[in-house]
Amino acid sequence: MKGPAMPYLREFGLCLLAYGLLLAGTIALLPQLEAPALRGAVVLMPMLPVVAMGWVVLRQLRRIDELQRRIQLEALAFAFAGTAVLSLGHGFLELVGLPRLSMFAVWPVMAILWIVGLRLATRRYR
Structure with missing residues (x-):
């Protein structure tokens, strides 16, 4: 590389x-x-x-470069939105008995979603 x-x-x-x-x-x-x-x-x-x-x-x-920056932006937006949906959804489910998650769980979820977002955005611009 x-x-x-x-x-x-x-x-x-x-x-x-x-x-x-x-x-x-x-x-x-x-x-x-x-x-x-x-x-x-x-x-x-x-x-x-x-x-x-x-x-x-x-x-x-x-x-x-600009294309790579655009791919990163899309991947980060995907990770941001996905983390918001998952964390808020889990938060609401805690109200009905789902166990509380540590804040330590948030960053790994965001990192995984960033990687998924990178794969999706990269595929889009091939």
Whole structure:
């Protein structure tokens, strides 16, 4: 793979690695901490690479050509709308007894829908 995708994949991969390392460190360290403020600071540490991932994605969107940007926009719109439908639908079903979902479930759903949206949009512009 060449072109603008290589720096993106490298940067994104480094962010994922940093996230995994900080998450593992947080999980290991948290039971040893008692001070609420320190626990709060430690538990939010994995968010630093998540913020960096957002920055990496935005930089990539600025690097790609107009057609690729349009494909990404359609994929993100699909993911945004799909996540809204699924999360709101689940929220209403919680009112009738469905178990509550953690907010941790939202991002993986959006990421999966983004991938599905990319496949659909890419196929459309072939």
